[in-house]
Amino acid sequence: MALAFLPAMPAAAHAGFLWPVIDRAEEDGTVRMMASFSDDFPHADIALKSDHWTIVDPEGTKRPFETIASSNSRTFVETALTAKGTYRLSSGERLGRTGQAALIDGTYRLLGRDGLSVETLPEGTPVLTSQTATVSDFYITRGEASDxxxxxxxxxxxxxxLQNPTNLVTGEPFEIQIVFEDQAITDQRVTWFTPSGSREEADPETQLQTDPNGRISVTPLTAGAHLLMVRRIASAPEGAETDVRSYTTVLSFEVK
Known part of the structure; x- marks a missing residue:
């Protein structure tokens, strides 16, 4: 069973994201994406690297990017879109740093945050091993959008x-659903960054919560770069090298 992870809220969220730097989808189909971790989305800071870069084409078929190159602050991935429709461009699931966690009052907590450490745990609390797992996505359309x-x-x-992210305009709602292993997640915290808004994950203006169906509706009032991020911790899958995994999934999108 997946148990909720209530993350320690950093002063600013270190989010991994994809963002287009060349978008000729409607011309020759060339798309180049920048991938980076940053406390100030969409500005690049540390290159986001992956062994599982994935393009999902309009029919749902997965394939790798043709070109990948990295600098210190960003990775560039490039592809040529040929078929008409909507594509999902993704980092794939990336396994990252390892650490320690504990189950406290039914909730997984990472050690090393909020003053939690092996020394401050209640006596007899088992210490678990943990590893991060992140996915960063961006959707793009060539021709007519498809779902x-x-x-x-x-x-x-x-x-x-639940609506196509490539057709978003200011003043119209955009609905998403948070799902963990095919189960919609109720009362799940979700972070939303807007173009001129706060980048602090603990700021009330960036915090949303899913309804009983695992859904959230946002209505962007400003055009430009937006980001949705969700974090959750759960028991690691069978065969993993750690007891639990700390999951983060990010969707960046442009509102026109």
Whole structure:
């Protein structure tokens, strides 16, 4: 069973994201994406690297990017979109740093945050090993938008768009559903960054919570770069090298 992880809220959220730097989808189909971790989305800071870069085409078929190159602050991935429709461009699921966690009052907590450490745990509390698992996504359309790709799955923790993210305009709602292993998650905290808003994950203006169906509706009032992020911790899958995994999934999107 997946148990909720209430993350320690950093002063600013270190989010991994994809963002287009060349978008000729409607011309020759060339798309180049920048991938980076940053406390100030969409500005790049540390290159986001992956062994599982994935393109999901409009029919739902997965394939790798043709070109990948990294610098200190960003990775560039490039592809040529040929078929018409909506594509999902993804980092794939990336396994990252390892650490320690504990189950306290039914909730997984990472050690090393909020003053929690092996020394401060209640006596007899088991110390678990943990590892991060992250997915970063961006959707892009060539020609007329299509929705097949919206229901594809990468990793275990999903931000499922219920409207096409490539057709968003200011003043109109955009609904998503948070799903973990095909189960909609109720009362799940979700972070939303807007173009001129706070980048602090603990700020009330960035915090949302899913309804009983695992859904959230946002209405962007400002055009530009937006980001939705969800975090959750759960028992690691069978065969994993740690007891639990700390999952983060990010969807970046442009509002026009």
């Amino acid at each position: 097949t790709v919206l229901d594809t799955r990468i990793g275990r923790l999903h931000i499922v768009p």
